[in-house]
Amino acid sequence: MTLNNGHPDRDSLLLVADITAEGSMSALRYTVHNLSAGGMMAQGRDPLPLGGRVSLTLRNIGAVQGRVAWAEEGRYGIAFDSNIDPQAVRAPVALSDYLAGSMKLRARSKA
16 A cells, blocks of 8 residues: 655655675664655664665565665664666565465475
């Protein structure tokens, strides 16, 4: 579900993104509230450094690079290095893609 928040190129929505801050070894999960071609607003418990470089993963897009443009009370504005297609992120994940990424098929053993 998306809602118009008054900005013509940005919708309010509820997604998740795995974000890795530069120098960190692991990604942390953040909630994405606003998304546009040039950036997003994310919220999470773990702090992201203002001006810091980040790498994040968005569904249907994959890896995206950017920097933390602003931070306020657990919310972070992330400016992407390159524009993305926000409609692709909002699109449903194809079942075949989901299954390929989350399940591994094993050959049955003969007993």
